Amino acid sequence: MPLRFFIKQWLMPPGVLLLMLLAAWWLRKSWPRTARLFFIGGLGGLWLMSLPVVMQHLAGRIETVPPLAMNEWAGLAGRADAIVVLGSGRERGDPAWGGQDQPTGVALERMRYATQLAKASGLPLLTTGGLHYGAPPSEARLMADSLQRDFGVPVRWLEEESRTTWENAELSAAILLPQGVKRVVVVTQAWHMQRSVWSFQRAGFEVVGAPVGFMGIDSGRPFGGWVPDSKAVWQNGQLFNEVVGLIGYRLFY
Incomplete structure (x- = not known):
């Protein structure tokens, strides 16, 4: 279980994005163009994960079961x-x-x-x-x-x-x-x-x-959710994990 958890954490955001940044640093001299792509992808991915507006949009696509009145x-x-x-x-x-x-x-x-x-x-x-x-x-x-x-x-x-x-x-x-x-x-x-x-x-x-615990609703965060927020990183991580789970369950079960 710990090994599987460790591997999963590095294959999912933000772990995989940090690996991209590490790869960008490692390849900066030998493969500068590739390093640049890794840097843009890693940093851009972390920025998107930090935005509440991204979380709200993604949650709205996943939260398809309506609440009980x-x-x-x-x-x-x-x-x-x-x-x-x-x-x-x-x-x-x-x-x-x-x-x-x-x-x-x-x-x-x-x-x-x-x-x-x-x-x-x-x-x-x-x-x-x-x-x-x-x-x-x-x-x-x-x-x-x-x-x-x-x-x-x-x-x-x-x-x-x-x-x-x-x-x-x-x-x-x-x-x-x-x-x-x-x-x-x-x-x-x-x-x-x-x-x-x-x-x-x-x-x-x-x-x-x-x-x-719905996430795909207007959270009232400043500037329409376009300002980076540490909580959004965790929330987007949960949502990305859920997307992978939805796909994986239908493939393997």
């Missing part, structure tokens, strides 16, 4: 049998919590939304997510504990072995389908929802998408 929440009981909350990593050893691992901010956003859907509809919850670099507890366990402790919502099922969105779906199916749970509400980020719905449908579920 608030007046639909109570009616979910007639459309689904359970709510599935997808994991999103962890914060390691937070001193504020006695050195215990905690769900990430993205995971908390999903959990908060799932809490409201569960309270409005009465549907039971499943959390899904395995170990992070092999270290317990699982992401599913971290979320289940937080949902009970912080939001007062119990989790009925935990899927604690998955490492990818595809495995989220396949291993959740192994738990839910034998119990007659064939219709699920999937809670994840709006930019991650298209791939998640596709995966859960392939696993045998009827899926109601419940996206949260």
Whole structure:
């Protein structure tokens, strides 16, 4: 897992863009024209990744599953049998919590939304997510504990072995389908929802998408989003990763 993660980080932006800049420096004397192209591509790519307007445009193309209207929440009981909350990593050893691992901010956003859907509809919850670099507890366990402790919502099922969105779906199916749970509400980020719905449908579920955390909306950033922003670098990185995932899933699954 660490080796695969390391390779992936250098093949995806911004890692690959930094490699282009390194190649430009290395080739500056022997291949000056090639070095110039690498420099323009690397620096230009980093500049584009830093622009909120690029992030907003790309997110708008990926976030194709519409949000649930608030007046639909109570009616979910007639459309689904359970709510599935997808994991999103962890914060390691937070001193504020006695050195215990905690769900990430993205995971908390999903959990908060799932809490409201569960309270409005009465549907039971499943959390899904395995170990992070092999270290317990699982992401599913971290979320289940937080949902009970912080939001007062119990989790009925935990899927604690998955490492990818595809495995989220396949291993959740192994738990839910034998119990007659064939219709699920999937809670994840709006930019991650298209791939998640596709995966859960392939696993045998009827899926109601419940996206949260939309990026493709007017964020109100200064100068129309044309000023570089450090947050946009992370957001664009997530979106580029999702584009690759969408393509890869359709090719390999």
